[in-house]
Amino acid sequence: MSNAALAGLSDDLLFLTVVLYAVSMLAFAGEQAARRSRVVAASASQAVLARQAAAARTRAMAGAGGAVTYAKPPAPEAPVVRSSRAGQIGLALAYVGATLHLGSIVTRGFAADRVPWGNMYEFSSAVALTAVVAFLVMVATGRVDRGLGAFVMLPAVLYLGLAGTVLYTAAGPLVPALDSYWIKIHVFAAILSSGAFLLSGVVALLYLLRARHDGQVAAGRVPRFPLSMGASLPAASVLDRVSYAVIAFAFPIWTFAIIAGAIWAESAWGRYWGWDPKETWSFITWVLYAGYLHARATAGFKGTKAAWIGVAAAGALIIDYYVVNIFVVGFHSYA
Amino acid sequence: MTLTSSDVTDDATRLSTQPAAVGAAGPSRQLLAPVRRTWRQLTSMRTALLLLFLLALASVPGSFLPQRNINPIKVQEYLAAHTTTGPTLDRLGMFDAFAAPWFAAIYLLLFISLIGCLGPRIRLHAKALRTPPPPVPRVLTRMPASERWETGESADEVLAQARTALNGWRVVQRDGSLSAERGYLRETGNLLFHVSLVALLIGIALGALMGFKGTVLVKEGDGFANAILNYDDITPGRLFTDDRLVPFSFGLQDFRATYADSGAALTFNADLTYKAGVDAPSRPYDLRVNHPLVVGGAKTYLLGHGYAPTVLVRDREGNELEQTVVCLPQGPTVVSTCAIKVYDAAGEQLAFEGIFTPTTIQDPATNRVTSVFPAPNAPALTVLGFRGDLGVDDGRPQSVYQIDKTRLEPIDDGTPHKLVPGATWTMPGGGSITFLDTTEWATFQVTQDPGKLVALIAGTGMVIGLCLSLFVRRRRVWVRVTPSAGGPDGAGRTVVEVAGLARTGAEAFTAEFAGLTGRLRGPVTAPPLTQETT
Numbered sequence: 001m002s003n004a005a006l007a008g009l010s011d012d013l014l015f016l017t018v019v020l021y022a023v024s025m026l027a028f029a030g031e032q033a034a035r036r037s038r039v040v041a042a043s044a045s046q047a048v049l050a051r052q053a054a055a056a057r058t059r060a061m062a063g064a065g066g067a068v069t070y071a072k073p074p075a076p077e078a079p080v081v082r083s084s085r086a087g088q089i090g091l092a093l094a095y096v097g098a099t100l101h102l103g104s105i106v107t108r109g110f111a112a113d114r115v116p117w118g119n120m121y122e123f124s125s126a127v128a129l130t131a132v133v134a135f136l137v138m139v140a141t142g143r144v145d146r147g148l149g150a151f152v153m154l155p156a157v158l159y160l161g162l163a164g165t166v167l168y169t170a171a172g173p174l175v176p177a178l179d180s181y182w183i184k185i186h187v188f189a190a191i192l193s194s195g196a197f198l199l200s201g202v203v204a205l206l207y208l209l210r211a212r213h214d215g216q217v218a219a220g221r222v223p224r225f226p227l228s229m230g231a232s233l234p235a236a237s238v239l240d241r242v243s244y245a246v247i248a249f250a251f252p253i254w255t256f257a258i259i260a261g262a263i264w265a266e267s268a269w270g271r272y273w274g275w276d277p278k279e280t281w282s283f284i285t286w287v288l289y290a291g292y293l294h295a296r297a298t299a300g301f302k303g304t305k306a307a308w309i310g311v312a313a314a315g316a317l318i319i320d321y322y323v324v325n326i327f328v329v330g331f332h333s334y335a
Numbered sequence: 336m337t338l339t340s341s342d343v344t345d346d347a348t349r350l351s352t353q354p355a356a357v358g359a360a361g362p363s364r365q366l367l368a369p370v371r372r373t374w375r376q377l378t379s380m381r382t383a384l385l386l387l388f389l390l391a392l393a394s395v396p397g398s399f400l401p402q403r404n405i406n407p408i409k410v411q412e413y414l415a416a417h418t419t420t421g422p423t424l425d426r427l428g429m430f431d432a433f434a435a436p437w438f439a440a441i442y443l444l445l446f447i448s449l450i451g452c453l454g455p456r457i458r459l460h461a462k463a464l465r466t467p468p469p470p471v472p473r474v475l476t477r478m479p480a481s482e483r484w485e486t487g488e489s490a491d492e493v494l495a496q497a498r499t500a501l502n503g504w505r506v507v508q509r510d511g512s513l514s515a516e517r518g519y520l521r522e523t524g525n526l527l528f529h530v531s532l533v534a535l536l537i538g539i540a541l542g543a544l545m546g547f548k549g550t551v552l553v554k555e556g557d558g559f560a561n562a563i564l565n566y567d568d569i570t571p572g573r574l575f576t577d578d579r580l581v582p583f584s585f586g587l588q589d590f591r592a593t594y595a596d597s598g599a600a601l602t603f604n605a606d607l608t609y610k611a612g613v614d615a616p617s618r619p620y621d622l623r624v625n626h627p628l629v630v631g632g633a634k635t636y637l638l639g640h641g642y643a644p645t646v647l648v649r650d651r652e653g654n655e656l657e658q659t660v661v662c663l664p665q666g667p668t669v670v671s672t673c674a675i676k677v678y679d680a681a682g683e684q685l686a687f688e689g690i691f692t693p694t695t696i697q698d699p700a701t702n703r704v705t706s707v708f709p710a711p712n713a714p715a716l717t718v719l720g721f722r723g724d725l726g727v728d729d730g731r732p733q734s735v736y737q738i739d740k741t742r743l744e745p746i747d748d749g750t751p752h753k754l755v756p757g758a759t760w761t762m763p764g765g766g767s768i769t770f771l772d773t774t775e776w777a778t779f780q781v782t783q784d785p786g787k788l789v790a791l792i793a794g795t796g797m798v799i800g801l802c803l804s805l806f807v808r809r810r811r812v813w814v815r816v817t818p819s820a821g822g823p824d825g826a827g828r829t830v831v832e833v834a835g836l837a838r839t840g841a842e843a844f845t846a847e848f849a850g851l852t853g854r855l856r857g858p859v860t861a862p863p864l865t866q867e868t869t
């Protein structure tokens with residue numbers, strides 16, 4: 001196949017991926033809505049019971065995330081994961097979508113005769129794939145309920161949609177500064193960790209939603225939209241743990257990515273660190289995640305505060321890639 | 336049941352060297368008490384967290400405001416455009432944000448906090464490594480995971496099985512009980528990570544104090560010998576002395592660039608011959624982006640390139656002067672500006688402002704020339720002549736790239752003349768200029784950074800430390816066996832109690848613990864008397 005044909009195929013596959021992810025999101029959302037109505041029906045008919053459960057839940061939350069305090073969870077008040085046709089379809093579509101997504105990235109690499117992460121468009125696409133795959137792996141290994149699917153697929157669709165339109169760049173060669181094997185290592189590590197970080201950011205937001213929802217329920221109020229969505233989410237302690245696990249996975253890789261970047265900068269520009277805006281925001285992101293890991297071990301910062309730090313760190317990551325690349329010109333302004 | 340935090344601060348359950356939270360200390364009459372309290376405060380987790388945030392926050396302005404160390408011209412432009420806020424920002428050090436006192440204050444405090452917190456933690460961990468796992472607590476059911484059952488096997492048999500099941504753990508047998516522990520590497524990794532952070536700072540400081548950076552422009556056919564005076568621009572570290580410069584020299588034989596059809600650069604190559612010392616043999620080197628020349632502790636990088644047309648100028652009396660003029664590139668198609676000065680011309684001094692265009696097109700209507708491609712496919716030099724006094728006699732330093740026109744008169748009413756290679760413009764009033772051919776120049780950066788290796792080792796230590804710290808799981812398990820009176824048949828029985836403690840990965844520990852007790856109990860056993868895995 002000619003390079004042009006491969007490039008075309010890559011673009012078509014990306015379009016299909018976005019469509020599949022979008023439908024998958026709708027399917028997940030359908031399952032979510034069905035669960036929510038069940039939960040609401042239950043709590044309406046048994047208000048007293050719900051209040052008791054809520055009280056138990058706050059007790060459990062107080063102990064969650066602590067060093068060794070993990071008591072037996074109170075009677076499972078979280079919605080039972082029932083198999084629903086919509087959810088199964090959503091998951092299947094997500095799998096197929098991720099496979100096509102991978103295909104799109106691989107064909108792009110062949111079309112351009114190089115690693116497929118040489119500009120912002122390719123980079124964003126690969127980050128989105130990492131986030132989706134990380135989520136699917138967590139679902140497959142039973143670490144998290146697929147009910148989160150709608151909340152993961154929504155940003156994935158938006159992100160890919162933006163990448164494919166606003167950031168789109170035709171397949172082409174790299175500028176000389178990027179022609180190094182360190183870039184392959186550096187950018188690959190950055191993609192892996194960024195995908196995971198963005199996923200953890202989404203989960204941290206869901207944690208905050210769930211915690212706020214739980215707080216209202218405990219106070220005897222009926223949460224309104226959007227807080228009402230919290231009812232069908234996994235328990236706050238689970239979301240907290242998932243967000244932590246993903247960050248703990250990504251942080252050493254991000255650290256490595258920064259170091260590999262420094263080695264590359266040293267061989268390309270003659271200095272390993274120069275406080276270029278891109279380097280600075282990678283550093284800020286790194287420091288914030290270090291802060292997150294510290295916060296989880298510091299009395300008074302566990303739970304909600306740590307989650308906010310996780311959200312802020314993911315925000316810094318987004319600034320690092322988009323705000324800095326597009327609005328701030330630095331050494332890295334090739335992409 | 337729930338374990339409260341006061342239950343887990345004793346020795347049996349302590350699994351990390353994390354500093355305890357700083358409580359509000361009671362009033363004390365001791366003189367040193369406030370100092371000690373401040374120190375405890377400074378080395379606490381809370382302070383570390385706060386300082387980490389301050390560090391992130393303090394890095395923000397430097398990423399949005401122009402910085403002198405990256406682009407001093409941008410800073411000048413900013414100051415010119417913001418006459419009210421600019422000077423205030425400048426006074427606050429916002430244009431050298433990463434060298435500003437407030438930035439240094441934050442990271443120095445953070446590192447003092449870190450070192451202060453590391454000392455006791457290393458001591459504690461060293462002690463933990465030497466101390467066998469603590470004896471079995473009296474009440475095992477108070478542990479987060481515990482199980483109890485009876486078996487017909489003897490106490491010794493059970494203990495032997497437990498030792499096998501706990502293969503790979505650090506196990507201590509005290510009569511009738513086992514204490515086992517695993518995952519010391521977690522804390523080791525954490526300490527390695529934090530120690531490496533300190534080492535990284537040392538490496539960076541070494542480079543900043545003892546390092547050197549210089550840039551030099553070399554034309555094709557010319558050379559460079561590494562000596563301070565030969566540089567165009569240098570930034571030495573505060574403790575750098577000239578005798579630290581690595582002796583070497585190189586010549587630029589040829590500079591080559593290739594471009595894609597779009598004009599995007601594909602490759603840059605500088606063909607050098609270099610000598611690693613005065614008496615060393617001359618060797619060729621292909622210097623490229625990402626492929627610096629390394630001689631001793633000095634690395635030479637290719638920074639930039641541009642064109643240097645060679646011109647032949649004749650004055651009124653026919654004296655000839657050949658010059659190769661460095662032209663400064665102005666954009667992606669390498670339209671370049673040149674300044675040609677002839678000080679020794681007979682009569683009046685001569686000067687030419689030139690525009691060099693590598694792939695030239697000329698607008699037929701306006702006669703303006705420009706370049707459409709960076710490679711020299713159709714080079715032209717368009718010159719504007721001047722006659723008069725170049726203004727060098729008053730001793731003021733002048734840029735070689737600029738012409739002081741205050742005492743110069745334009746020749747031919749300031750009409751530009753486009754010259755292709757070989758073409759000559761004969762000036763009204765005598766004299767001429769000929770564009771002979773095009774050569775190229777390249778800029779090189781030479782750096783010496785004695786802290787680089789330290790920083791690299793520290794970085795490696797950080798990654799290894801992090802992986803250990805985040806992925807190794809610290810666990811403690813106790814097994815107690817007590818012979819019991821036995822069942823109704825009178826046979827001797829043994830009560831087995833197992834309890835476990837995990838500091839991290841508690842969900843996973845539930846399954847691990849179940850697996851462990853499962854292996855201990857074997858396939859056929861009585862149902863547990865109590866079971867309390869949580």
Ligand code: HEM
Nearest residue numbers: 290293297353354378379380383448449452525528532804
């Ligand atoms: C230079 C600033 C610092 C950075 C970038 C930093 C970074 C980190 C990171 C990324 C972690 C999580 C990974 C791990 O467990 O190894 C961590 C953990 C830890 N840090 Fe720091 N740290 C810094 C300063 C400090 C200071 C000053 C202290 C002392 C108060 C400290 C005490 C700890 C402790 C006790 C842990 C383990 C937390 C746990 O048990 O989960 N760190 N640090």
